[in-house]
Amino acid sequence: MPVYPWQTEVWQRLTGARQRLPHALLLQGRRGIGKRDFALALANWLLCQAPTPHGPCRHCRACHLLAVGNHADLRLIEPLEGEEEGRAVRQIAIAQVRELEDFVGLSTHQEGARVIVIHPAEAMNPAAANALLKTLEEPAENTVFLLVSHKPRQLLPTVVSRCRTVAMPLPDEEMARAWLESQGVIDARLCLALAGGAPLEALRYADGEYLAARGVFLAALGEPAKLDWLKLAEQGARQDLASQIDWLQKWLYDLVAVRLARRVRYNPDFAPRLRELGAGVKVEALLRFVRELEGVRRHLDHPLNPQLLLETVFLAYQRAVMTQNG
Known part of the structure; x- marks a missing residue:
């Protein structure tokens, strides 16, 4: 997963304090700025057996497992299709969160960290959020939760209070336009305007x-x-x-x-x-x-x-x- 140019400062700050990282981070910011990719890149770095300041080594067994999406110590929790009041909804259900109780209770497979990425965290229904709260209150050793949120105000305050909040930056227009042009976007200015300044969202309009x-x-x-x-x-x-x-x-x-x-x-x-x-x-x-x-x-x-x-x-x-x- 890439770390985008506008995320470099946040990346350096977090990876420079590996031993002081809390058990739960809340990565919050605008939709379309690369928060999910950042969370997965950070998860890969935490699971790497020989991490560098710039990212995972890409050569160890953990990195090879991550590259093929088969690392047993990583969980990505995202919304599933469901139904509520007769209409289709996408949400993170309590069953998905309850499965984490067994996951965090077992020994790690690679004798290192265990990482759970929840994206977007506000997609948890109330029952799921309350179930997660219990796990956050009693964190397992070597376990890191990375919650990604576009709308942190929709999260339970008690969940937020158990995480360290990390504000994910929106790039300035010049940096965002340069990045979009590097991706082959012809009218980067217009696409960026349509996306309200969010570069990954802008790709949808190109x-x-x-x-x-x-x-x-x-x-x-x-x-x-x-x-x-x-x-x-x-x-x-x-x-x-x-x-x-x-x-x-x-x-x-x-x-x-x-x-x-x-x-x-x-x-x-x-x-x-x-x-x-x-x-x-x-x-x-x-x-x-x-x-x-x-x-x-x-x-x-x-x-x-x-x-x-x-x-x-x-x-x-x-x-x-x-x-x-x-």
Whole structure:
């Protein structure tokens, strides 16, 4: 697993104090900045039999086992598909956490450390979080928990209190753009803006077809008086709903932002149109629509009629934006 350039300082700080590392670390920060990769790199380093300041040695038996995903002293706990109140959910269940009780109670296979990575930690349901708490309160020898969280406020305070919190950094724009360009991303500036500055998230947007579809979509939003919401909904029903709602939410954020602060965050390629459209926007009307859209997003998994849903959304958008011109 790589350690990204913006993580170097944190890496040096943690690996320089191996003997003083606590039994549980909470790696928290924005989604899309490489926290999971960092946790796995740190786990590999802790399990390596001849670690260097720069990372695992890559040559010992432990490193070979890690390379093929077969190290018996490493556990990666991530959400499983499940169901809650009749809808599909992804969560970390209590059974996954309870399995750790046997894991930490056994001797290590490689006579070294034992590492558990939980990602994202906020995906634990309440029962799972409470089960983990018991294990954290009575840590086994040579056992390190690495909890990764995008939303630490959703964690039980008692779980957080038993971890050392590590704030994972968001890179500055210059470093993030340079890294994206090194990965072959053509329009790094735009992709980074769409991702809110998170470089790994930005990689998701570095797709020509995706950016072209977004461009057509936003061009339609930029002309609310001419918006054919029926046609747009018919076309959108055959495309990814989540992406369209995401584009719309970020467009609304920028409309409000240009009205209040004359700044565009997510859509720099549409900045002139956003400033023109947002100059007289009625912020209250847009914020009401933003709240309605948040409710729509929470129920996108299984819409009964995607086209009808989009018709409702686009008509509501047109009304909210046209209110500013009325």
